[in-house]
Amino acid sequence: MSTTRRLHIQPAGNAVIAQGMRDIQTELKLPMAFPPEVEAAAAKAAANPRLPELDRSDIALVTIDPAGSMDLDQALHVERTDGGYRVHYAIADVAAFVSPGDPLDLEAHRRGETLYGADARIPLHPKVLSEGAASLLPGQLRPALLWTMELDPSGEGVAVDVRRARVTSRARLDYAGVQQRIDAGTAEPMWAVLREIGELRRKREQSRGGVSLPLPEQEVSVVDDRWVLAFRARLPLEDWNEQISLLTGMAAAYLMVQAKVGLLRTLPPPDPHAIEHLRVTARVLGIDWPPGLDYPGFIRSLDPSKDLHVAMLTACTSLLRGAGYAAFDGTLPAQSTHSALAAQYTHATAPLRRLVDRYTGEVCVALCAKQSVPDWALAALPGLPATMQASGHRASQYERAVLNLAEAAVLAPRVGEVFEGAIVEVAHDDPDKGTVIVRDPAIEAGVSGTSGLPLGADVKVTLVEADPATRVTRFALAG
Template identity: 60%
Template sequence: MPSNVVVRVRTSSPELQQGLEAIAKELDLPGDFPAEVTAAAERSAADVVLPELDRTDLPFLTIDPAGSMDLDQALHIERSGPGGKGFRVHYAIADVAAFVRPGDPVDVEANRRGETLYGAGTRIPLHPPELSEAAASLLPDQVRPALLWTLDVDAAGTLTEVRVERARVRSTARWSYVDAQKALDDGSAPDVITLLREVGELRNQQEVARGGISLPLPEQEVDESDGGLRLVFREQLPVEQWNAQISLLTGMAAAKLMIGAKVGILRTLPPPDPRDVARLRRVAKGLRISWPHDLDYPGFVRSLDPAVSEHQAMVVACTRLLRGSGYAVFDGELPEQTRHSAIAAEYAHVTAPLRRLGDRYAGEVCLAICAGTAVPDWVLAALPGLPKTLQDSARRAGSYERAVLDLVEAAVLADRVGETFDAVVTSVRDDHPDSGVVVLAEIGVEAPVTSDGGAALPLGDDVRVTLASADVAARKVAFTLS
């Protein structure tokens, strides 16, 4: 099944736990931080110097998954502009560079890891928890160094002004997505969260107008009930999408700054391959989702209802069109590819430096541009090698998530071998037309399928398939055409 979802395992199944340990060993995932890295993090936490600019007067708040400790972003929004019809968004981003020095043990280890890895209810952090979950995290009632983005948005949701500067900030409250959505629904939400809905909806409209796509990627959870395992999707809440729009707004503003100054690092994505779009149409058919021939891909994605399990599976399948994403580094001459096709704009990662390595460097570039100073030499020296480091870490994260999903699907189906399911053939191998892939509408799973008699699989057709095997140790499931 396509990846980019977080699998939460709510079970003590020994077989699953053994599988997770095998994945970690197989992929050579990072383990505990070396002692010298932890010691360096503790020293930097004790010696941090706060910026002179004091914006602790702004009552920031954070909105994250329940229980999160690595809080990269804190938000404050107020009305502004003529007649109070516009908005001023203050977005504080954790200042990792205030704690991590170029070439120090934490920096070296972060460059080895590349990003925080998520899956199966665990996280393998980019930075030691002494920083990522404590000294650098924007936890409530703590004064923290931050990169403070000030983004002015007009009544239509259009960005009009942007600046970023170092400042000391203080979050006054930590909200979970569930609690924030509940407060919005019952009318008890504070002004900042109410304004987040207004700005988020305006930015959603801007996204539609420019042809962008935001995939409301679901999380998958494995629950243990009645002696068996069950794979379910968790619906993404509207407040999560509005919060994501603020991050997108900041990333687009950062890209605009860097392109104007002709120095920086962009996140890029080429237009989707028409063959991949055609394959997605077959997946939609398998999930019994209507996709009219005159409806384009962005319009189809916006028609999906995250509350419907088949639609959630379709959203996950749509991540196939995110293949080919990369990074473009430049200093003096713009690269040929600057746009991110899914966002339908230029874009840069700058809002999650506790969890993504590249955000720290991109943030420093934007700070220098806004201050009218030269980009620091340590940033310029690192830029050329960043794309490979980031791509390598992204591949490892993808491999990890795919392995976890394969493991979970095998475990969920382990006691259903011999059962028959409705499915549709979504792809057929050119060299072996009796082999391909099916999608199962009932459980939203994609898996290999073969035709027993060697006949060619009927591409795009509704079929009945039998679960031939579900090997948890090998993390593989296979079906045969009934």
């Protein structure tokens, strides 16, 4: 799972937004251009990939991503079998291009992951690899880690194998286009199978007490000469496809836990105070959360097609902030599960965009081949949690700064207007300062009062500041 929310700004060429993006990148000292030696190494590697002997280009794999995506990590094929279902999931083999200690490897360790902020993406690897030779583009023979997972009729995994293979994707598809064909009844039969698997996996998730958070995409657009901030609800197809990624991450974790070597993605149980804060948020947004309904049940009750429900899902990402990684060799970590999934899990399906996935894939390939994990991978495992924690912190800073910029740009023309909302947080050291959720547009921002803020109360607030240059949006209690 990821807490990253894609933020798209249209039109992308707006001068205020463009300058704000440059300021953010400078302030955070983000790694924009790759050093010349890294670009040179990438070009050389792109021309000389290490192709495996096994040829599985016979599998009718396709990629499914947001429209326009070129960094294609995964290609998919699913089918029914006499015993249930078979999933083929090909993952881009970055290790076919990157060698331990080479310029590409060292730069990837410095970056950790691809950073997303509006349409300004800062990639983990040079584009000649991430959007070219290593990407699972259609009609191209590519090196991949081919996961084959057998499921029983209930969707439970019963066998897993991963090995290096040459694969060829048949098509580069996007969610909106395929969903449209599914809804019209004209989609290829494979998508009906994916739906069955996705829904079965979701039921299994519910039965073990887990919950997948359907993270929203936020969009800033111009309507009648006014900036508008809105949430885009996820398509059902996105949820079904996410279940395949989660299935693979759980299968990878299973292999590593059995062998007692590898790296897990972990998340401790949520703080009860955080749950209570979310209950207040739900009330503010007018969303019913019955006292007897637990958090997973509440998440499942939300409708991602409703703007306020998507705003609620965004608020719920606060419970994922304790996520981390735990490396192990011989003894499992004390905290080995991911509480939101109620399972052991790891990241393994996005090596073009996340450093750690290259290593988890390498470990699992070795384990399935009944070979020792390569020394270079074992040596790197202990340092990966800190590397990924640092890159995750940088990614969160970037995402938050871009969102603050977008919100300030949206609200800048409306300074002085009165909005409806509710107080969801009061500062411990100053009862006149806190946080308000405004219903339209659905955002959180700082708010001040003069005689104590009424926690949980419906209020009217005046927008007193919305400055894209400083990325500050601030309200005060009206009247």
